[in-house]
Amino acid sequence: MTLTMEASQMAPAAWSPHLSRACVVVSNKVRTVFDGRWRALDSRPMFASVVALSEHYNAVLADILQRSFGLEWERRARGTNRHPAFEVSGVPEELVTEFSSRSRTIDVETDRMVEEYRRDHGRAPDAATVIKLRATATLTTRPEKHIHSLAELTADWRARASHVLDGDSTGWARSLLARGARGDYNTLARGLLLADDVSPAVVTEVARATVGAVSQKRSTWKHWNLWAEASRQTMEWRFASVGDREAAVATIVEEAKRISISLTPPELSYSPDVFRRRDGTSLFRPKHEVAFTSEEILAAEDRLLARGDDRSSPVVDLDTIEEVSGRAVLGHQLSDEQIATLAAVAVSGRQVDLLIGPAGAGKTTAMRALHKAWTGVHGKDSVVGLAPSAAAADVLAQDLNVACDNTAKWLHEHDKGRAEFRRGQLVIIDEATLAGTLNLDRITCLASEAGAKVLLVGDWAQLQSVDAGGAFPLLADARNDTPELTEVHRFANEWEKSASIDLRLGRTKVISTYFRHERIRDGAHDEMVDAAYLAWRADLREGRSSLLVTESTDAMVQLNERARAERLRDGETEASREVELHDGTRASVGDLIITRQNHRRIRALRGGWVKNGDRWRVTDVNPDGSVVAERLGMKIGASVVLPAEYVAEHVDLGYAVTAHRAQGMTVDTAHVVVTGSTTRENFYVAMTRGRQTNMAYVALDRPDESHAAPTPEEVTAKSVLFGVLKHSGVELSAHQTITEEQEHWSSFAQVAAEYLTIAAEAQRDRWVVELCSSGLTDDEVDEVIASDSFGPLAAELRRAESSGCNIAKMLPKVVAQRGLADAEDIGAVLISRIRHATSQRSRGRRHHAGLIAGLVPVASGPMADSMRRALTERQYLLESRATALAEAAVGGRPAWVRRIGEPPADPRQRDCWMQELRVVAAYRDLWQVDGASPVGSAGASDRQRVDEARARSAARRASDISQRASDARKSGLAPGARALG
Numbered sequence: 001m002t003l004t005m006e007a008s009q010m011a012p013a014a015w016s017p018h019l020s021r022a023c024v025v026v027s028n029k030v031r032t033v034f035d036g037r038w039r040a041l042d043s044r045p046m047f048a049s050v051v052a053l054s055e056h057y058n059a060v061l062a063d064i065l066q067r068s069f070g071l072e073w074e075r076r077a078r079g080t081n082r083h084p085a086f087e088v089s090g091v092p093e094e095l096v097t098e099f100s101s102r103s104r105t106i107d108v109e110t111d112r113m114v115e116e117y118r119r120d121h122g123r124a125p126d127a128a129t130v131i132k133l134r135a136t137a138t139l140t141t142r143p144e145k146h147i148h149s150l151a152e153l154t155a156d157w158r159a160r161a162s163h164v165l166d167g168d169s170t171g172w173a174r175s176l177l178a179r180g181a182r183g184d185y186n187t188l189a190r191g192l193l194l195a196d197d198v199s200p201a202v203v204t205e206v207a208r209a210t211v212g213a214v215s216q217k218r219s220t221w222k223h224w225n226l227w228a229e230a231s232r233q234t235m236e237w238r239f240a241s242v243g244d245r246e247a248a249v250a251t252i253v254e255e256a257k258r259i260s261i262s263l264t265p266p267e268l269s270y271s272p273d274v275f276r277r278r279d280g281t282s283l284f285r286p287k288h289e290v291a292f293t294s295e296e297i298l299a300a301e302d303r304l305l306a307r308g309d310d311r312s313s314p315v316v317d318l319d320t321i322e323e324v325s326g327r328a329v330l331g332h333q334l335s336d337e338q339i340a341t342l343a344a345v346a347v348s349g350r351q352v353d354l355l356i357g358p359a360g361a362g363k364t365t366a367m368r369a370l371h372k373a374w375t376g377v378h379g380k381d382s383v384v385g386l387a388p389s390a391a392a393a394d395v396l397a398q399d400l401n402v403a404c405d406n407t408a409k410w411l412h413e414h415d416k417g418r419a420e421f422r423r424g425q426l427v428i429i430d431e432a433t434l435a436g437t438l439n440l441d442r443i444t445c446l447a448s449e450a451g452a453k454v455l456l457v458g459d460w461a462q463l464q465s466v467d468a469g470g471a472f473p474l475l476a477d478a479r480n481d482t483p484e485l486t487e488v489h490r491f492a493n494e495w496e497k498s499a500s501i502d503l504r505l506g507r508t509k510v511i512s513t514y515f516r517h518e519r520i521r522d523g524a525h526d527e528m529v530d531a532a533y534l535a536w537r538a539d540l541r542e543g544r545s546s547l548l549v550t551e552s553t554d555a556m557v558q559l560n561e562r563a564r565a566e567r568l569r570d571g572e573t574e575a576s577r578e579v580e581l582h583d584g585t586r587a588s589v590g591d592l593i594i595t596r597q598n599h600r601r602i603r604a605l606r607g608g609w610v611k612n613g614d615r616w617r618v619t620d621v622n623p624d625g626s627v628v629a630e631r632l633g634m635k636i637g638a639s640v641v642l643p644a645e646y647v648a649e650h651v652d653l654g655y656a657v658t659a660h661r662a663q664g665m666t667v668d669t670a671h672v673v674v675t676g677s678t679t680r681e682n683f684y685v686a687m688t689r690g691r692q693t694n695m696a697y698v699a700l701d702r703p704d705e706s707h708a709a710p711t712p713e714e715v716t717a718k719s720v721l722f723g724v725l726k727h728s729g730v731e732l733s734a735h736q737t738i739t740e741e742q743e744h745w746s747s748f749a750q751v752a753a754e755y756l757t758i759a760a761e762a763q764r765d766r767w768v769v770e771l772c773s774s775g776l777t778d779d780e781v782d783e784v785i786a787s788d789s790f791g792p793l794a795a796e797l798r799r800a801e802s803s804g805c806n807i808a809k810m811l812p813k814v815v816a817q818r819g820l821a822d823a824e825d826i827g828a829v830l831i832s833r834i835r836h837a838t839s840q841r842s843r844g845r846r847h848h849a850g851l852i853a854g855l856v857p858v859a860s861g862p863m864a865d866s867m868r869r870a871l872t873e874r875q876y877l878l879e880s881r882a883t884a885l886a887e888a889a890v891g892g893r894p895a896w897v898r899r900i901g902e903p904p905a906d907p908r909q910r911d912c913w914m915q916e917l918r919v920v921a922a923y924r925d926l927w928q929v930d931g932a933s934p935v936g937s938a939g940a941s942d943r944q945r946v947d948e949a950r951a952r953s954a955a956r957r958a959s960d961i962s963q964r965a966s967d968a969r970k971s972g973l974a975p976g977a978r979a980l981g
Helices: 012-021 046-071 093-098 104-121 127-142 150-165 168-176 185-189 200-217 223-233 242-259 295-309 318-325 336-347 364-377 390-400 409-417 437-450 469-479 494-505 512-518 527-543 555-572 644-650 680-686 717-726 735-744 747-760 764-772 780-786 790-802 807-816 826-840 865-892 895-900 907-927 943-969
Strands: 031-034 037-040 074-075 085-088 350-358 382-386 402-406 428-429 452-456 520-523 547-549 590-594 599-603 615-621 627-631 641-642 651-653 667-672 690-699
Touching: 012 295, 012 641, 012 764, 046 085, 046 223, 046 242, 046 382, 074 428, 085 402, 093 150, 104 127, 150 168, 150 690, 200 223, 223 242, 295 350, 295 437, 295 735, 318 336, 336 364, 350 364, 350 469, 350 780, 364 382, 364 390, 364 428, 364 452, 382 390, 382 409, 382 644, 390 402, 390 520, 402 409, 437 469, 437 907, 452 469, 469 735, 494 512, 494 826, 512 520, 512 717, 520 717, 527 547, 527 555, 527 667, 555 651, 599 644, 615 780, 644 651, 667 680, 667 717, 680 717, 690 717, 747 764, 747 790, 747 865, 747 907, 764 780, 764 790, 764 807, 780 790, 780 826, 790 807, 790 826, 807 826, 865 895, 895 907, 895 943, 907 943
Parallel strands: 350 452, 382 402, 382 428, 428 452, 520 690, 547 667, 667 690
Antiparallel strands: 031 037, 074 085, 590 615, 590 651, 615 627, 627 641
């Protein structure tokens, strides 16, 4: 469901009382006849506002409960990188956990089985048996929904609460309410805030705090990001009414937008009043879609770009690089590409340099060689290793054999005077795409001041920073000579090397490659989770290292519980003393676990301190809840005791992982559950972990409205994967967002959609007149106008006229062909007849004056001056866009242009060639065609197939012109003698 909140159509106060019923106000959408269907031009997925609505709902609920019952609220921490929760004061955390537990179904089934065991054996089962019974319950329970009456649910809730509270839950609830204030609404409302109580000074202060908080997590933001944060900032305020809260938050958000910097361009052309909201804004621009940033972010990006151009940093000469490159690095001989890439980094002198490489391209081997060369010239301690996470820093330390730290910790130590850079050093920041812009700005500033060089290593196509990011791809895009490794060495199969690059670049043609090699399965989500699990388990039993990857936290918990249950059943995990973990699962001796938070004071003799993302095997569970664990891959001296408090808050089972956990790992096989919400980056990372095999299990019943799909009528594995590859989760930098916004609002697709929408409204009366004169009865005309096919019929008439048809003469002939008395949809029948009548006429014809850029039918005939002005301005934009795209293509010489041929040297020939190229370039922009083929694959809709035929003919004519010009040059004819014949 793609709906847009339209604040200008109804005030927030009208919908907030109904939040509990998940009601939203839906905008009046601008619709256009496009591809034979009505499409909402200003429609945007509602998911953009989900977080803001959730935060707002929580605040409104707190207000209502305090006004109604006098209940107080308190802030409770929820762990690192999570916003604090607000809970009712007096409600113990154990009760909150009980009603949030995902393991409740397993607990109920275990209790039933324990009772059954007691009946059958005349005694209670011992602890080991209970654990085995729970494992059986885990395997046999399924998350099926059962309908229960409210009375049954209430009785169950009371029983569960009484068990946790160790007393009467109803009495406890009465006592909690008794602690609150008593009295009518007016009495309770005393002391609560009205919107007018929030002074302008406070509004400004909170707005600045809101922008500051958002800018720590994002390089750019929109209205709903600000609303969510403003709701958090004001959560502890209590308001007298829903309207007061909404008015206060709205005022803060507007002030936050005012002090932010807008990155979205203003409207490019005039829009008639019918396409404007009551506040004057254009309906062609969705509400709340303006992108913002801050001066701080823009300045930080500017400084990073300047340091990337500054060539005053230390270097290593080419002879040293060649000498080091001639030796094997840990048994690996460097390739020519790796040697050239290292040389580019070593001799560039750039203060901030980059090393880019896809998964498996040998970045680690290249860094080892660079480390050897650099330390040979600048001294033993001249290479410093940093990474955004402790786990990545640990991997880098092992790779380079130097002490490494995470960026946040290094900056903390620097602030305390315990860490600094020095002249001649090379500061390597690995997994640099995970580093926030502000941290990178600060670190590179300190390195520059010290006379050191910073090398950012990573891949813009992999997972990005959780902080305000986008700096790495910004720096990569700013150069045309960025050192980059392209040869993939990881995979055992040659085809998978090139396929992984296509995945990285989001090329949808690769979907067929994975199908051809039987690497894709599809079905319902539960079926795919099951299939991925069974394949992963089989690989482990055959001695392969394997990863099980899923994006859903619920699915990950489910898979972890299932894996543990089967290990208990098979004796791989002991049915001994258990400990409950962070996510409600349990662990005992033999289980694999993952630590989720850095803790430098918990250390093993070998392998260093405990880090976020470390994987361990449990070797003992102590009576106090602490766990003895052994780091995977190490045995002697790698054990550690994890305190009970740490285990309860920061440890999970470690069988299934998310793509974020998988990044950086290399195994024999990987099994990946894919849903409609998977991003390209997550999919690429997950599908490049396995050396031998990477399998995708595509869920067909988990769509996501934020993804594009070529054929929305039917969900298939191909359509889901198409959406995944088209949906990038990479956060753009503020500078890139400026370009992206300019491109989006000036694109051929956007302006053409606006043109056709206005044309449909401008020509409506004309087509009604034509229908009335066509021979249809009055009732038939009324039926067509009232039907859903009237819009597509109007578009078909416009296309027919653009092909040279006289509508006044053609339409009566079409109507008179056969009777329409039996037609279920007269408009649809007329569309079919018009297409047949114009199909022969269109064959072999070249350009028509009735087509804009050879594609978009011109809207002509009588119309209001305001409509004509809007159409004329957009026609100019479309023609200009087509010309600009064609000229850029000729300058850049992409593969699709090279396939068409060389531009002729003769001016007349070149003009003709460029006219044809404009059509192809406009088509690619209109339908988002990528790849080396000029027109791409066959169109997925009737509308696209019409445009495709025009573009394909234009490409063929351009190729002929180029070939004739080439032949003329070879034969010595005068320029243009044959090419224009």
